[in-house]
Amino acid sequence: MHTLARKPWLSQYPVGVPADVDLSGYTSLVDLLETAFREHAPLEAASFMDQSFRYQDIDNHSMALGAWLQSLGLPKGARVALMMPNVPQYLVAIAAVLRAGYTVVNVNPLYTPRELEHQLKDSGSEVIIILENFAHTLAQVIDHTPIKHVIVAAMGDMLSFPRKQLVNFVVRHVRKLVPAFDLPSSSQRQVIRFNTALTQGQHKTLTRRAIGLDDIAFLQYTGGTTGVSKGAVLLHRNVLANTLQCEAWFRPRIDAIGHRHLTMVCALPLYHIFALTICYFIGCRLGCRNVLIPNPRDIPGLVKTLSKHRINMLPAVNTLFNALLNNPEFAKLDFSGLKVCFGGGMSVQKATADQWFKLTGCPIVEGYGLSETSPVATANRLDISEYSGTIGVPISGTEVVLRDDEGNDVAPGQPGEICIRGPQVMAGYWNRPDETALVMTPDGYFKSGDIGVMDENGYVRIVDRKKDMILVSGFNVYPNEIEQVVNLHPGVLECAVVGIPDEHSGEAVRLVVVKRDPNLTTEALAAYCKENFTAYKRPRKIEFRDALPKSNVGKILRRELR
Known part of the structure; x- marks a missing residue:
């Protein structure tokens, strides 16, 4: 009781x-992955561009890539950055890095050069596995980072022939989604293709490292919505x-x-x-x-x-x-x-x-x-x-x-x-x-x-x-409450609420709306708010926009509106 x-x-x-x-039945995440690979071996683990990948495939490829990573001589716990969208190579890379005894640093592929440089330097990543579509971003900052090894993947790398060639041709030359980049190998830096690393890794052996529950699996960087991007140690x-x-x-x-x-x-x-x-x-x-x-x-x-x-x-x-x-x-x-x-x-x-x-x-x-x-x-x-x-x-x-x-x-x-x-x-x-x-x-x-x-x-x-709260004449106004109600209006597609400085009340409510109904007016919306909110909660300013600023996960960024 x-x-x-x-x-x-x-x-x-x-x-x-x-x-x-x-x-108690596990020593690390690797146990969970290897149990899954063993128990679900014949089952389909992923579907990508109409091709299937079994758990057995992810198991074999990640073992090869993990062995290749170990051949670089990196110490246990070294950080490996992964900068890709949802492609099968990502599934392989996560398992490979963890099985090799290293730490995964997940990187948003849409980062600007400044954001990428910050994360690679802050994490101390020595290796990056990156989709070629984003390699131009890396090329602009790599000399200012600790990166010594670059593995470049292409969208169609894990697809079977001839689909692989077709997808890569379309991505590169028809849809032009791979901006030109210059990432040459040098005495200081190795640059290798993803499939080449896999092939080389197949001739190497993955060494079982003693990985424990208190070893670092991920440095998961916060989205920066509360300030500078920081790595959460998971x-x-x-x-x-x-x-x-x-x-x-x-x-x-x-x-x-x-x-x-x-x-x-x-x-x-x-x-x-x-x-x-x-x-x-x-x-x-x-x-x-x-x-x-x-x-x-x-x-x-x-x-x-x-x-x-x-x-x-x-x-x-x-x-x-x-x-x-x-x-x-x-x-x-x-x-x-x-x-x-x-x-x-x-x-x-x-x-x-x-x-x-x-x-x-x-x-x-x-x-x-x-x-x-x-x-x-x-x-x-x-x-x-x-x-x-x-x-x-x-x-x-x-x-x-x-x-x-x-x-x-x-x-x-x-x-x-x-x-x-x-x-x-x-x-x-x-x-x-x-x-x-x-x-x-x-x-x-x-x-x-x-x-x-x-x-x-x-x-x-x-x-x-906590920091999005709006203080109107000493009363707390929570943007979520206003947004929930305004989103129920049939003419509203989506909206966001932020505080604006006000000489009378300290702060006032500003409502930014994307219309569902093109005929929606500020007057109609103001009347709706008057009907639904007490005076201090009502938006002082209503404006319409074609879109709201969002993070790559689709979260509306109030700080950008502010």
């Missing part, structure tokens, strides 16, 4: 979901724990589906922690087929790919769910196999969730997490049938408390900063003890920077980012 009083969320768990997870323990936590949470639903071989859409980029854990590691654990989507912004292309598969699981962010709903061809797909739609990365809007459920019959189950929590910390039950407006309850082995600015726990129903403790919480920020000290409490909680409210059953509702 004492435990339930302290952890009221345990009473909300579905039957079969444990209060904790057990890592140990093997952290990502392994979160994989097992998510599996425990998914298991009752998956057992109820009864499918032996589930198909998951991997449209979120694998360099982002959400797809990395949910699609890659959970996918391996469950023996799923991942449908790899290299460019999720091409919605017509995505829908065309989806039409070729019977999809069971779709992790996505609100903007992607919304974009699919606004594509007329998407409505024609067969949704009978769709059983799990997991929303994260940003708030799922009620308007999107309601419309999605009406069309597909599968609810969007919202969860919550951060790069620093590997990522999932809370989730709604997968057997819900309607939008809850909450981020759910803490998952197995996770504790969440809400605290005020003085570090005191707040009462149920009162807003406070969401603080998370559990085996998935990072070891700290890479080489940033000062930054680590700002977010880790003496009793082991990670301070998320998000303001939430927890009810008496342990369900948490986010009211906003």
